[in-house]
Amino acid sequence: MTIETTTPTALYLSRVRTELADLPAPELDEVIQEVADHLTELSNEFPTPPTLELFEARLGQPQQYADHLRSAAGYPPRPDDYGPTSRGTAALAWLVLSTMLTPLLLITWFALDFESSKAVFGLLAAGLVPAALSLFALRGHAPSVVTSTPLWRRNERRIRRLAEALPSSLRRDLMEIGQPVWWVGRGIMAGISLYGVLARTTDAPALLVAGVVGALVSIALGRLSQRNRYLLWLLIPLNSVAVLAVAILLIGGASAWAPDGYNFSGVHSNC
Known part of the structure; x- marks a missing residue:
């Protein structure tokens, strides 16, 4: 699924990618593609055009959503060193x-x-x-x-x-x-x-x-x-x-x- 780079969907997705940036590239691409599909489906459920606030209200802040994805997939916590x-x-x-x-x-x-x-x-x-x-x-x-x-x-x-x-x-x-x-x-x-x-x-x-x-x-x-x-x-x-x-x-x-x-x-x- 391709998403325009300036839409609220793309902005939310880019922040999720940022929070998961330490994952291996192939796994990161797979996760982000699944998230992109989910965001597209979710945006079709909104009665109005999607905004960052609507995504955050439904899924939480990008960092929270990324942490949920880590936990669900069994990935280690985000490193605490000089990170993203x-x-x-x-x-x-x-x-x-x-x-x-x-x-x-x-x-x-x-x-x-x-x-x-x-x-x-x-x-x-x-x-x-x-x-x-x-x-x-x-x-x-x-x-x-x-x-x-x-x-x-x-x-x-x-x-x-x-x-x-x-x-x-x-x-x-x-x-x-x-x-x-x-x-x-x-x-x-x-x-x-x-x-x-x-x-x-x-x-x-x-x-x-x-x-x-x-x-x-x-x-x-x-x-x-x-x-x-x-x-x-x-x-x-x-x-x-x-x-x-x-x-x-x-x-x-x-x-x-x-x-x-x-x-x-x-x-x-x-x-």
């Missing part, structure tokens, strides 16, 4: 650092050393070092262990309350339409910004091509990240860079446009 929750906390901390550090490094370059275009690649690499350390902190555990950390759960509850204030149709549209729109948007911004920084002043056709190529690459990475969640650990910091690129282009405003194209020196002078 601790690894998730460390991974989340490194990821937050990378997400903040990467755009800050580029802002520093933009403000102080605009003439050295090649420095962008070194700064991007430096900003992604904490993201690599975040992946190292996982060490064999799925990225979903982050969703079991207390910090994640506290903020998720806040976000969920805000989301529930929106009309259900709007929430659905944001999930189904917002994500691919963001993939295209970040790719266009990345393509234009990267090509523009390297070429300095570019003409409109070249920028258009760079934006299209960036969008195609971004869509491909987005699809890959749905199958391999480890890619998110690199894409999330790069998403913050894409947001920064939008801000830089907006700061430049109309004065950065010249008859022969977009003038990135004009953007820099406006900051």
Whole structure:
């Protein structure tokens, strides 16, 4: 049974997987498949679309449900050493650092050393070092262990309350339409910004091509990240860079446009 990665069913399932992450891979896959089938059947019994609260009310917290599965199948208790929750906390901390550090490094370059275009690649690499350390902190555990950390759960509850204030149709549209729109948007911004920084002043056709190529690459990475969640650990910091690129282009405003194209020196002078 295949479950979409953004549904409440998938979120509950990922947390159960996190709690059982110490089991041997073949046995873990078998248990998770059975749980996925059970959650799908259970969701069909609910009078309303399933939510995390409904699953938790029926089955208990993911940790409690995972402990029940362990007991029923005769598996040993979850280890008390540096386990999934601790690894998730460390991974989340490194990821937050990378997400903040990467755009800050580029802002520093933009403000102080605009003439050295090649420095962008070194700064991007430096900003992604904490993201690599975040992946190292996982060490064999799925990225979903982050969703079991207390910090994640506290903020998720806040976000969920805000989301529930929106009309259900709007929430659905944001999930189904917002994500691919963001993939295209970040790719266009990345393509234009990267090509523009390297070429300095570019003409409109070249920028258009760079934006299209960036969008195609971004869509491909987005699809890959749905199958391999480890890619998110690199894409999330790069998403913050894409947001920064939008801000830089907006700061430049109309004065950065010249008859022969977009003038990135004009953007820099406006900051």
